Amino acid sequence: MNSRNLLFLLGLLSLVAFPVAGEDRFITLSNLPMGTREKPLVLRTYFPDPGLTREVLSNHDLGYRARKYSPGKGDVDGFVDPILGIPGAIGVNFGPDLSICWDATECRLLYAWRGGFLDMTNYWGEPESGRRKGFGYIPELVGELIFVAKGSHPLGIFDQYTEILAPEFKGYRVIDGVPEFHYTVGEADVRVKIEPGTEPMSIVKHYTVKAPGEVGYYETGYKIKKTDDKDGTFSVTIQGKPVVGMGGAAEEQEYSTEKPNVEWGAALYTNLGCLACHSTDGTRGHGPTFAGLYGEEVPITGMDEKVIADDAYIEESIVNPTAKVVESYPPGYMPPYPIGKKEIKSLTMFIKTLANE
Numbered sequence: 001m002n003s004r005n006l007l008f009l010l011g012l013l014s015l016v017a018f019p020v021a022g023e024d025r026f027i028t029l030s031n032l033p034m035g036t037r038e039k040p041l042v043l044r045t046y047f048p049d050p051g052l053t054r055e056v057l058s059n060h061d062l063g064y065r066a067r068k069y070s071p072g073k074g075d076v077d078g079f080v081d082p083i084l085g086i087p088g089a090i091g092v093n094f095g096p097d098l099s100i101c102w103d104a105t106e107c108r109l110l111y112a113w114r115g116g117f118l119d120m121t122n123y124w125g126e127p128e129s130g131r132r133k134g135f136g137y138i139p140e141l142v143g144e145l146i147f148v149a150k151g152s153h154p155l156g157i158f159d160q161y162t163e164i165l166a167p168e169f170k171g172y173r174v175i176d177g178v179p180e181f182h183y184t185v186g187e188a189d190v191r192v193k194i195e196p197g198t199e200p201m202s203i204v205k206h207y208t209v210k211a212p213g214e215v216g217y218y219e220t221g222y223k224i225k226k227t228d229d230k231d232g233t234f235s236v237t238i239q240g241k242p243v244v245g246m247g248g249a250a251e252e253q254e255y256s257t258e259k260p261n262v263e264w265g266a267a268l269y270t271n272l273g274c275l276a277c278h279s280t281d282g283t284r285g286h287g288p289t290f291a292g293l294y295g296e297e298v299p300i301t302g303m304d305e306k307v308i309a310d311d312a313y314i315e316e317s318i319v320n321p322t323a324k325v326v327e328s329y330p331p332g333y334m335p336p337y338p339i340g341k342k343e344i345k346s347l348t349m350f351i352k353t354l355a356n357e
């Protein structure tokens with residue numbers, strides 16, 4: 001089989017949601033576990049549209065309302081609305097730092113967010129009852145948007161556009177755990193691998209382009225750094241930033257970030273994706289519940305004495321989760337959060353509000 005067929009086959013296989021991650025991790029009905037930088041989680045599903053412009057979704061057909069139809073009676077009163085989601089996208093989660101939504105119709109990065117990944121309840125149903133939340137099929141983003149595509153496609157291939165060409169998705173292959181997307185546009189053949197950069201909220205795109213003309217890159221609304229183009233191989237680093245006023249949680253920022261406070265902690269609990277593993281109502285998730293945690297005694301794997309869950313313990317648990325692993329939970333499951341002191345204090349204050357009287 002040549003590599004092109006293989007790519008195509010991979011594309012087909014990925015129509016079913018499956019983790020590229022090792023056997024030790026699995027997708028549950030509820031939500032995560034998330035991927036990591038080394039072993040990202042790849043998921044093909046409907047995606048929410050956080051308010052992308054028509055220019056970005058230029059190759060998408062709009063859905064139209066249709067008359068309700070009954071097999072017995074024919075047309076009946078009422079209308080059926082189209083499902084408003086992005087159907088052909090591929091999600092990749094690299095842990096709490098970065099998730100991306102790469103669209104196979106536009107063949108571009110539509111948006112990126114940090115925190116959690118996707119809440120699949122709308123699509124897959126509640127883990128217990130199997131019931132969906134709504135008939136929308138569209139999962140919800142967990143976390144905070146840090147990049148939303150604007151304007152026309154960032155990659156410009158000159159000398160070929162006498163007419164506007166639609167890109168054609170060819171599939172993706174996984175290189176060292178990270179997917180590389182493959183598409184053609186006219187005579188150009190493009191491969192792009194996307195991963196987290198070293199700076200917070202940065203996204204790196206590694207391109208290999210075979211094109212008849214010169215290749216340019218322009219990202220509307222974001223600072224980028226581009227390396228030199230060596231025989232069609234170059235990288236672009238996009239500096240993301242919290243996106244205010246569109247989807248995600250950044251919209252509801254009603255707290256101060258001057259000094260630590262409970263409201264900020266509550267927002268971080270959502271934005272950083274803690275809620276994917278820690279409940280606030282006493283139910284056991286991938287991690288222990290935060291309800292009644294503060295001030296209680298916690299049994300730790302490999303320690304005879306229990307540890308009091310005070311500020312120091314909670315702060316350590318966030319920055320270095322493997323320092324003390326709660327009994328009956330796997331070590332190394334929670335990713336370390338190298339976040340600022342004020343963020344850590346705010347989270348601790350939030351957890352404190354859930355203490356037993």
Ligand code: HEC
Binds near residue numbers: 269277293331
């Ligand atoms: C991918 C799942 C996951 C995410 C996301 C996660 N945790 Fe955890 N967390 C765990 C697991 C599993 C444990 C128990 C094992 C251990 O101690 O490492 C844990 C333990 C803890 C503990 C100690 C709890 C106890 O009962 O003693 C605290 C505090 C904590 N996490 C805070 C956080 C905060 C704050 C966030 C978000 C910034 C977060 N966690 C995100 C899985 C997660």
